[in-house]
Amino acid sequence: MNLHQCDRSEAQECARCGICLEKCPVYQTTLDETVSPRSKVQLSRFVTEDKLSLSDPLNEVFSKCLMCGTCTAGCPSSLAHDLLFMKLRSALSSELGTTWPLRIIYHLLSDQKKLKFAAGVARFGRNKVLKGLFRDVDIGDYNLKQVPKLNARPFLDQMPETNTHVGDYQGTVLYFTGCATNHIFEDTGKSIVRVLTIMGYDVVIPKGQVCCALPIFIHGETDKAASNIEKNIKLFNQDDALAVLTDCATCGSALRHGYGALLKSLGRPAEEAVSLSKKVFDASEFIADHFELLAPHLNANATVQPVTYHNPCHLRNAQGVQNKVEKLIAKLPSIDFRPSVDADSCCGGGGSFAYEHPDIAGKIAAKKIQHAKETGARLWATGCPGCHLHLRLHLKPDDPLKMVHPIQLVDENL
Numbered sequence: 428m429n430l431h432q433c434d435r436s437e438a439q440e441c442a443r444c445g446i447c448l449e450k451c452p453v454y455q456t457t458l459d460e461t462v463s464p465r466s467k468v469q470l471s472r473f474v475t476e477d478k479l480s481l482s483d484p485l486n487e488v489f490s491k492c493l494m495c496g497t498c499t500a501g502c503p504s505s506l507a508h509d510l511l512f513m514k515l516r517s518a519l520s521s522e523l524g525t526t527w528p529l530r531i532i533y534h535l536l537s538d539q540k541k542l543k544f545a546a547g548v549a550r551f552g553r554n555k556v557l558k559g560l561f562r563d564v565d566i567g568d569y570n571l572k573q574v575p576k577l578n579a580r581p582f583l584d585q586m587p588e589t590n591t592h593v594g595d596y597q598g599t600v601l602y603f604t605g606c607a608t609n610h611i612f613e614d615t616g617k618s619i620v621r622v623l624t625i626m627g628y629d630v631v632i633p634k635g636q637v638c639c640a641l642p643i644f645i646h647g648e649t650d651k652a653a654s655n656i657e658k659n660i661k662l663f664n665q666d667d668a669l670a671v672l673t674d675c676a677t678c679g680s681a682l683r684h685g686y687g688a689l690l691k692s693l694g695r696p697a698e699e700a701v702s703l704s705k706k707v708f709d710a711s712e713f714i715a716d717h718f719e720l721l722a723p724h725l726n727a728n729a730t731v732q733p734v735t736y737h738n739p740c741h742l743r744n745a746q747g748v749q750n751k752v753e754k755l756i757a758k759l760p761s762i763d764f765r766p767s768v769d770a771d772s773c774c775g776g777g778g779s780f781a782y783e784h785p786d787i788a789g790k791i792a793a794k795k796i797q798h799a800k801e802t803g804a805r806l807w808a809t810g811c812p813g814c815h816l817h818l819r820l821h822l823k824p825d826d827p828l829k830m831v832h833p834i835q836l837v838d839e840n841l
Contacts, residue, residue, distance in 0.1 A: 438472035440506045441465065447498035447508070452773040453491055456790050462491040464498035464508050471515050481522040489516055491784060493777030494645050496680075496744035509745075510688055517649050525648070573819045578613040583634055585613065590620050590630040597627035597720060598669040600713075603659070603682060605675040606638050607812030615674050615812075618838035619710050623672075625841060626720040633662045641681035642778050644689055653693055656686050656700070664703040671703065672710040674832065676811040677778075680745030683707035711810050711833045712748050715755040725840050729761035734836065735804035736764070737795065737818065738771045739811035752833050756808060759840045765802035769795060774809075776817030792821040799828055808833045 447464040448454050454463040467489060473479035489512060498508045578585075582604055600623060608616040623630045640655035659682070663671050673679035686700035714721060736756060742748045757764040775781065775791025795818060799807050807828045809815055819830045 437507070437511050438468055438475050440504050441468040441472075442504050443469075444503065446501055446503060450497040450501045452495065452497070452775065452791050453493060453787060456787050457491075462488055464492075467492065467512060467515075468506065468508065471511055474515065474518070481519050483523065486519045486523055489519060490780075491787070493740070493773055493775065493780050495740035495773040495777060497740060497773065500744040507688075510692065513645055513689075514692060516645065520648065572824060573822055575611055575816070575819070577611055578609070582609045582613045582616045583632065583636075586616070586620065586632055588632055588634055590624055590632070592627045592629050593625050595627050596629070597717075599629040599631060599667065601663055601665065601668045601671045602630050602632045602710075603636060603639070603663065603671060603673045603678055604632060605673060605678040605812065607816075608674055612812060612815075612832070615832040615835060618832070618834045619672070619674055622714060622721070622834060622837050622841070623710075625724050626714070626717065628669075631668070635662050639675075639678040639681040641677055641685055644685075645778060649693060652689070653695065656681075656689065660686060660699050660703055664699050668706065670713060671707045672713055673707065674710050674810065674834065675813075676709065676739035676742035676746070677813060679707060679709045680741040683746055685745070709742055709746060709748055709752075709810060711752045711755060711837075712742075712746075714834070714837060715751040718755065718758065721837070725760055727760050729759075729840050731761050731763050732806055733763045733765055733802070733804045734806045734808055735767045735799050735802045736770055736833070737767070737774060737799070737807065737809040737814055739809060739814050740773050742810055743771060752808075752810060756833055756836060759836055761840050762836065765804050767795075767798045767802050767804075769798050774814045774818050776811075776813045778813065781817055788817070789821065792818055796821060796826065796828070800826065805829065806831050806836070808836055810834075 443465055445465060448460075451464050454460075460466055470479060470485065470488065474481065474485075479485070492512055494509055494512065496509045499506065502508065602616075602619065602623075604616055620630050620632075635658070637655045637658050639659065640652040643655065644652035663682070671682065673682065683704050687697040687704060690697040690700050708716075734756060736753055738752070742752070753764070753766065753770075756762055772795065773791065774795050775788040777788070781788035805827055807818070808831050809818070810833055815830045815832070822828060822830075
């Protein structure tokens with residue numbers, strides 16, 4: 428994609444008010460105006476006006492963005508910073524290329540057979556080698572004890588495609604598992620299937636699904652991303668399904684709001700993406716909206732545990748889900764819910780951001796962890812595997828917190 432072909436008005440809508448500076452986690456950590464959303468918009472404008480060329484220094488500036496969407500959500504001019512920044516990143520990637528580690532990752536995410544093979548290698552490395560040799564080693568701010576084990580088999584290979592309802596039939600939902608549940612967090616997937624079938628839903632898990640492609644697109648690999656997008660749209664855009672559910676805030680934001688905008692930006696038909704988006708919900712949001720089907724199955728005698736919550740940026744900003752998950756958690760019999768003061772702030776993960784800028788990411792994570800610990804909670808729930816991993820890897824051996832998915836809490840209360 429060439430940014431020069433984009434509508435220049437996108438980069439001219441900024442009023443330069445600076446409200447985005449108050450919200451941007453990267454600016455608030457670095458206090459560097461150069462990497463603020465306001466600055467990036469102006470740099471984008473200079474590129475569209477041929478006043479600034481695509482360069483390594485420009486690429487460095489735009490890499491310092493978590494793509495959390497906080498600037499977009501709070502912009503009084505309704506400027507879509509995130510889409511604008513995606514376009515410039517794509518142009519930079521096309522012009523300058525991508526580092527080889529990221530190229531490998533995006534290549535794997537766009538090829539499920541190779542991803543499955545790579546996950547098998549990683550499984551051996553984590554479950555055998557790391558467990559035996561490096562269990563007491565830290566790398567920088569990362570606590571290797573917190574690296575989760577990979578699934579013994581991919582979740583999609585473990586589960587039947589159709590999982591039948593229990594009790595009164597309420598309808599059929601499709602489950603988009605995402606790469607993280609498929610290869611790492613099988614417990615989350617099993618909890619979702621169990622909870623939804625007990626509520627009366629048939630849960631269909633399409634076997635041909637692929638990576639949601641948002642991580643690929645964000646970093647400029649538009650052709651690989653478009654291929655994944657079109658496969659998923661064809662597979663999940665089914666008229667007879669009540670809803671398409673995700674357990675990952677990033678995947679949900681891609682299917683629910685990203686696909687249509689991304690395809691339009693590539694000049695491709697987006698009608699089917701728009702049709703699909705109307706049925707996409709976060710699984711926790713969906714369960715909260717149908718709590719009356721869950722309530723009769725809850726165990727009133729469950730042991731009470733103190734829990735806090737991190738609200739993922741892609742759930743809050745991209746999908747507009749506000750307070751529903753917190754309210755769902757608080758309704759569970761075993762939960763002593765303790766809100767954190769910065770539950771709605773970014774954790775600092777941001778896909779490859781933590782890899783490219785570990786110092787900034789680590790400072791953001793440390794602040795989140797400190798505030799979560801201050802609640803006195805023992806369980807820390809979040810509906811984004813990326814947030815889960817980033818925060819988990821920054822937990823110290825003596826930190827009392829354990830990361831969980833909200834649906835796991837629901838499952839434990841049945």
